[in-house]
Amino acid sequence: MSRSKVLSMIVMVAFVLSTLGGALSGCAAPPPPTPTPTKAAPPAAPVATPTVAVAATPTPAPPKEELAADQHLRVNIAGEPPTLDPNLSSWDASIAVESLVFEGLLKFDKDLNLVPAVAKEVPTVANGGISPDGKVYTFKLRNDVKWSDGKPVTAKDFVYGTMRLLDPKNAAEYASFYYTIVGAEEYNTALGTKAKPKKPTDEELAKLRAAVGVKALDDYTFQVTLKEPRASFNSLAALWAMYPAREDIISAKGERWTDDPATYIGNGPFKMTEWVHKDHITVVANPNYYGEKPKLQKITLLMVTDINADYAAYLAGEREIARVPLATIPSVQADPKMKDQIRRGPRLATFALQFNNKKPPFDNVKVRQAFSMAVDREAFISKIRRGVGKPAYSWIPPGMPGHQPDLGLQYKLNPQKAKELLKEAGYADPKSLPPVALQYANTGANPIMAEFAQAQFKDNLGVEVKLEPLEPAEFSKRINAMNYQMGFYGWGADYPDPDNWLPELFGTDAGNNHTGYSNPKLDELMKKAITEPDEKKRLQMWAEAQKMVVDDAPVIFFFYDERFIVVKPYVKGLTLTGMDTTALPGNRYMNQVYLLKH
Amino acid sequence: MLKYIARRVLWIFPVLIAVSLITFILMHLVPGGPWDREKALAPAVIENLNRRYNLDKPVWEQYLFFVWNAAHGDLGVSYTSQDRSVTSIIMEGFPITATLGLAALGVAIGIGLPFGIAASLRQNSWIDYICLVFATTGASTPNFVLAIVLIIVLAVVLHLLPTSGWGSPEQIIMPAIALGYGPAALVARLTRASMLEVIRQDYVRTARAKGLMEEAILFGHILKNALIPVVTILGPLAAYFITGSFIIETMFSVPGIGRMFVQGIGARDYALILGATLFYSFIVALANLAVDFIYGFLDPRIRYT
Numbered sequence: 001m002s003r004s005k006v007l008s009m010i011v012m013v014a015f016v017l018s019t020l021g022g023a024l025s026g027c028a029a030p031p032p033p034t035p036t037p038t039k040a041a042p043p044a045a046p047v048a049t050p051t052v053a054v055a056a057t058p059t060p061a062p063p064k065e066e067l068a069a070d071q072h073l074r075v076n077i078a079g080e081p082p083t084l085d086p087n088l089s090s091w092d093a094s095i096a097v098e099s100l101v102f103e104g105l106l107k108f109d110k111d112l113n114l115v116p117a118v119a120k121e122v123p124t125v126a127n128g129g130i131s132p133d134g135k136v137y138t139f140k141l142r143n144d145v146k147w148s149d150g151k152p153v154t155a156k157d158f159v160y161g162t163m164r165l166l167d168p169k170n171a172a173e174y175a176s177f178y179y180t181i182v183g184a185e186e187y188n189t190a191l192g193t194k195a196k197p198k199k200p201t202d203e204e205l206a207k208l209r210a211a212v213g214v215k216a217l218d219d220y221t222f223q224v225t226l227k228e229p230r231a232s233f234n235s236l237a238a239l240w241a242m243y244p245a246r247e248d249i250i251s252a253k254g255e256r257w258t259d260d261p262a263t264y265i266g267n268g269p270f271k272m273t274e275w276v277h278k279d280h281i282t283v284v285a286n287p288n289y290y291g292e293k294p295k296l297q298k299i300t301l302l303m304v305t306d307i308n309a310d311y312a313a314y315l316a317g318e319r320e321i322a323r324v325p326l327a328t329i330p331s332v333q334a335d336p337k338m339k340d341q342i343r344r345g346p347r348l349a350t351f352a353l354q355f356n357n358k359k360p361p362f363d364n365v366k367v368r369q370a371f372s373m374a375v376d377r378e379a380f381i382s383k384i385r386r387g388v389g390k391p392a393y394s395w396i397p398p399g400m401p402g403h404q405p406d407l408g409l410q411y412k413l414n415p416q417k418a419k420e421l422l423k424e425a426g427y428a429d430p431k432s433l434p435p436v437a438l439q440y441a442n443t444g445a446n447p448i449m450a451e452f453a454q455a456q457f458k459d460n461l462g463v464e465v466k467l468e469p470l471e472p473a474e475f476s477k478r479i480n481a482m483n484y485q486m487g488f489y490g491w492g493a494d495y496p497d498p499d500n501w502l503p504e505l506f507g508t509d510a511g512n513n514h515t516g517y518s519n520p521k522l523d524e525l526m527k528k529a530i531t532e533p534d535e536k537k538r539l540q541m542w543a544e545a546q547k548m549v550v551d552d553a554p555v556i557f558f559f560y561d562e563r564f565i566v567v568k569p570y571v572k573g574l575t576l577t578g579m580d581t582t583a584l585p586g587n588r589y590m591n592q593v594y595l596l597k598h
Numbered sequence: 599m600l601k602y603i604a605r606r607v608l609w610i611f612p613v614l615i616a617v618s619l620i621t622f623i624l625m626h627l628v629p630g631g632p633w634d635r636e637k638a639l640a641p642a643v644i645e646n647l648n649r650r651y652n653l654d655k656p657v658w659e660q661y662l663f664f665v666w667n668a669a670h671g672d673l674g675v676s677y678t679s680q681d682r683s684v685t686s687i688i689m690e691g692f693p694i695t696a697t698l699g700l701a702a703l704g705v706a707i708g709i710g711l712p713f714g715i716a717a718s719l720r721q722n723s724w725i726d727y728i729c730l731v732f733a734t735t736g737a738s739t740p741n742f743v744l745a746i747v748l749i750i751v752l753a754v755v756l757h758l759l760p761t762s763g764w765g766s767p768e769q770i771i772m773p774a775i776a777l778g779y780g781p782a783a784l785v786a787r788l789t790r791a792s793m794l795e796v797i798r799q800d801y802v803r804t805a806r807a808k809g810l811m812e813e814a815i816l817f818g819h820i821l822k823n824a825l826i827p828v829v830t831i832l833g834p835l836a837a838y839f840i841t842g843s844f845i846i847e848t849m850f851s852v853p854g855i856g857r858m859f860v861q862g863i864g865a866r867d868y869a870l871i872l873g874a875t876l877f878y879s880f881i882v883a884l885a886n887l888a889v890d891f892i893y894g895f896l897d898p899r900i901r902y903t
Contacts (some may be wrong), residue, residue: 072873088680168649171647171650172643175646194648278690278858302851308848479636490636511639
């Protein structure tokens with residue numbers, strides 16, 4: 001038996017154990033090895049970033065590339081997309097498919113810079129696309145973009161798509177991201193709340209709808225008016241939520257227009273031909289795509305929820321691309337054949353251990369700093385994460401504008417200093433601390449992460465931490481209600497801009513601030529940074545803001561995630577970017593992928 | 599007889615109402631709701647979602663709403679498969695789970711019965727010992743371990759079968775064996791024990807004394823009576839198979855209802871949980887009913903009143 005087959009067997013033993021762990025925990029399929037809350041991943045930033053593009057092996061001018069006759073790529077998107085309606089989507093698997101079938105006004109290049117897509121150019125003040133006050137964005141559209149049924153894509157399709165996103169009856173989860181548009185919040189909240197329901201008449205609703213600052217000036221000019229300047233709006237315009245939509249089809253077919261390939265009409269490089277629920281989706285090259293035509297004839301997007309089952313299928317030759325289960329990574333790296341198939345790249349996701357800053361002992365900044373200093377992140381990456389990821393000492397990850405590699409290094413493991421800080425906080429004897437508990441969702445790699453943290457606090461600080469595993473939904477509820485002491489938390493980029501990373505988590509009263517942390521000076525600074533039009537100044541402000549957060553240590557920055565997949569050697573042209581979906585690595589440039597004869 | 603059937607069928611309805619009420623109460627008592635996620639949604643968005651799925655109504659009203667709609671064949675819409683009706687999800691997933699379940703039942707009966715019979719007829723012979731080994735390994739090997747062995751040997755190493763998926767006949771083989779092997783061992787053990795008991799009965803001795811052919815004794819006297827305890831477990835076993843095995847469906851990526859149900863629980867998809875529970879209860883009730891009728895066929899002493 002060959003070495004790779006022996007390896008396969010070892011892998012499968014891990015498969016048993018981890019499948020069991022996930023399956024018996026009573027929740028859905030074992031999630032990825034991290035507790036990501038990450039939803040989607042769009043990209044942007046008008047700044048050249050130290051990218052992320054981790055291209056497949058730069059083929060050193062192959063002598064002869066004989067293409068496979070069957071250009072059919074099989075890849076797993078890790079589950080059934082809850083919907084394929086771009087304006088209503090929020091989950092990774094949905095966006096993975098939509099990014100193949102649709103294209104927006106703008107998109108992100110391999111270095112995460114914004115580039116034009118359906119729009120002719122990226123709006124700037126200089127080219128007249130952004131008004132001098134920074135509030136009006138005008139997108140001039142190409143006139144050669146067609147839907148997969150051959151009809152032209154016009155500005156009205158973008159207006160319709162955006163209005164569907166904001167329609168309160170559609171309950172789109174990303175609607176609140178666009179409250180920066182004039183009238184958007186008023187329209188999206190037109191039906192009131194449970195406590196104060198509103199029952200607007202059709203006329204009143206139509207009036208609110210008409211007041212939204214989104215319009216088509218003509219067939220090829222789309223305009224958006226904002227309440228206040230928002231330097232990152234171009235990034236928002238590149239997200240799936242603002243993809244165009246076909247009014248004629250959706251109004252005739254209704255909500256289920258996405259189910260039927262005949263009505264699921266997009267303007268992207270691929271078009272859907274089949275959706276077998278819970279099993280697979282098939283897309284084929286869209287002959288009407290205006291851009292670089294796909295080289296692949298067909299992609300089968302499978303919906304295997306178990307990462308181990310997916311990896312077994314890769315070993316059996318049933319996939320071209322697969323994620324690698326955490327426990328299997330060392331054996332893959334050690335195998336001479338398999339290690340050549342590994343592709344790595346950043347994921348623009350950061351994981352932290354957050355504190356409830358409102359309750360003792362973590363209402364004391366010195367205690368938080370002491371705990372942060374008691375964690376050996378390097379050991380965590382090498383021993384627990386099997387070398388995947390990087391230690392994190394600040395929040396914004398590498399590859400994003402605003403990442404500061406030297407920030408937060410004072411929190412590198414230092415048990416001596418950590419104990420001193422604890423003493424300064426009034427706890428000379430660690431046993432005098434109030435009881436400390438660590439809550440976590442009992443799935444995936446969370447238990448082992450929790451045990452690692454527990455051991456670190458015990459060994460380096462002398463603090464006994466009680467572990468409290470919880471069912472995922474209960475964990476989320478307790479975190480959202482701030483009914484916890486310490487809990488793991490992860491954040492994936494919706495778009496690569498600090499204003500998606502700092503205000504939402506560390507702003508007082510921000511929706512995802514579950515620590516109770518509040519710093520009025522930081523709030524003030526972030527408010528200015530969001531609207532600052534000068535890119536250089538804006539990034540300086542964000543750098544200052546991040547430093548404030550790091551100094552206050554409302555959370556322990558734990559690690560930056562990394563993509564670790566295997567790709568068959570005959571797959572060429574695959575380019576990974578930091579903003580790819582987790583479900584489908586390389587989704588943003590899938591039209592460049594091709595298969596060699598194998 | 600007809601009266602009995604009618605009574606048993608009518609009893610199903612109060613059972614279903616009780617099951618739905620208990621499920622509904624438990625579901626709402628469990629901490630965490632459908633919109634509780636680590637990356638929190640904006641409050642305004644949650645209001646819109648609650649309104650869209652009728653979760654803004656008082657809890658009692660939500661239940662009555664469910665019962666009324668269910669009585670009209672509408673089990674509501676799923677929150678996780680956005681806007682797809684629970685009925686359509688069940689109708690798509692159930693035939694798959696049922697197909698797999700029947701195949702697994704076939705494995706359980708097709709292997710278990712002959713093994714059990716052979717072992718009992720050749721007690722303490724090598725056949726019996728082989729059956730004993732089979733029964734012991736079957737009882738002690740969890741189905742997910744067997745699934746792994748099958749995947750490694752048949753798919754990854756020998757490339758004889760696909761690792762996972764659904765749609766072609768060869769994709770049924772491994773999950774059916776993985777699911778049916780344990781119950782097959784159970785059936786074999788039970789059949790053997792029951793056969794041995796019946797073989798020693800007076801009426802079997804009498805039949806032999808009368809000079810009946812051995813085949814006639816086996817099929818006409820022994821087997822028919824020995825199968826009663828076996829049939830007793832086949833009812834719940836059929837229900838177990840037909841309602842699906844989450845682990846096997848997950849490991850082999852079978853898009854059946856078992857996997858959906860468990861995922862629905864994790865996601866607090868109330869509509870899916872309630873709908874699937876109700877459906878399961880219905881299937882189990884029918885399976886039990888069927889078993890009771892088979893008793894009567896096998897043992898004329900059993901009367902329906």
